Amino acid sequence: MKVLVTGGIGYIGSHTCIAMIEAGIEPIILDNLSNSKLAVLDRIETLTSIRPVFYQGDVRDQDKLDLIFSEHEISSVIHFAGLKSVGESVAKPLEYFDNNVNGSLVLARSMRKAGVKSIVFSSSATVYGDPKVVPISENSPTGATTNPYGRSKYIVEQCFSDLFAAEPLWSITLLRYFNPVGAHPSGLIGEDPQGMPNNLMPFIAQVAVGRRDFLAVFGDDYDTVDGTGVRDYIHVMDVAAGHIAALKIVGEKAGLHIYNLGTGQGRSVLEMLDAFSLACGKTLPYQILPRRAGDIAQCWASTEKAQQELDWHATRTLNEMAADTWNWQSKNPQGYSDC
C-alpha cells in the first residue's frame, strides 16, 4: 500500500513515516522544505533501512501532484503539509490561508482527478477554541477559533465536510491533535523549530541545552492546578501510531471520520517543567510573565471515540515524553543543523 505523505519530513510526518514503514506501508513524501531538512531522509533510512521516495515540491503545485499520482499507485494521502505557528499566523494571515486552505483544496482536486478518495488530515484541537467543558469530545462545538492558524484548520475541516456531503464515496479522516511532544526514542529524529520555538516542550529543551536563558511561563493565575496553563501533551510516537490505526481502520471506509488524538490527561506548564528537569538532571530557570492574549486556561481530550473505533490510545507517559525530547535535544543541540 502506497500513501502520499505531504509534509512527510516535518516533525510529525517523519515519525509517522517511520511507523508506516514498520507497518508495511510505503510512504511517498512531498515536502517543500520550508520547515524541514533533507537530513531527515537519511535518519529515516538509518532507522528503517528504507529510503522513502521523496519529491521536493509544494502542495499548491497541482502539476507536481498530478505527476506523483501518475507515477505511483497511491491509495491514500496523509496531509501534514502546512504552516503551524499561531503567532506568525496573526502577522501573516494571507500566507496561512494560502498554504493551509488553498494547499488542501489543490490537493483534493488532484486526488479527485487521480481517483484517490482517501485522506487523513492533520487538524488541531485549536478548532475547539476556548472549551466550555473538558474533556473535549469530538461533538464539542468548533469554530470559535482565536487566530488565523486555528481558522485555517477549521475552514479546511468545513471544506472537507462539504466535499464529503457532495461526494460520499470519499473517506475523509480529520485527526484533531492536542499537543504533540517528544521524539523518536533513538534520538535520531525530533522537533527542530526554526528560530524561537512556539511550543512549550522545544522551548524547555532549548533552555536545558543552553540555547535559551530561561523558560517564559505566560500566566500563573489561571484557575488550574498550579495557576499555569494546562494542556494535553501526547507523545509524537503515539500520534504516529494514531495515523496507522486511522489508515488501517477507516482509511478505506467511505465516511467523514473525526477523532481526537490526545491522552485524556491535562498537565500544567510547571508539571512539564518538573518532568523535564527530572529527565535532564538539572533545575531549569523560569520566569512568570503576564498571560498571552488568546491563550486558554486548560484543554484536554476525550479519548473514548478513538479508543472504541480505532482501537487506539496513547500509551507513553509524561516522563517518557520529557526523556525522549531530552535524548533528541542533547544529541542534536542545534537540531538538524548539526548534520
Ligand SMILES: NC(=O)c1ccc[n+]([C@@H]2O[C@H](COP(=O)([O-])OP(=O)(O)OC[C@H]3O[C@@H](n4cnc5c(N)ncnc54)[C@H](O)[C@@H]3O)[C@@H](O)[C@H]2O)c1
Ligand atoms: N506540532 C503540533 O503541535 C501540531 C498540533 C496540531 C496540528 N498540527 C498540524 O500537523 C501538521 C504537521 O505539523 P508538524 O508539527 O509536523 O509541522 P512541521 O512544520 O514540522 O511539518 C510540516 C511540514 O510541511 C512542510 N510544508 C509546509 N508547507 C508546505 C507546502 N505548501 N508544500 C509542501 N510542504 C509543505 C514543511 O516543510 C514541513 O516539513 C501541520 O499541518 C500542523 O498544523 C501540528
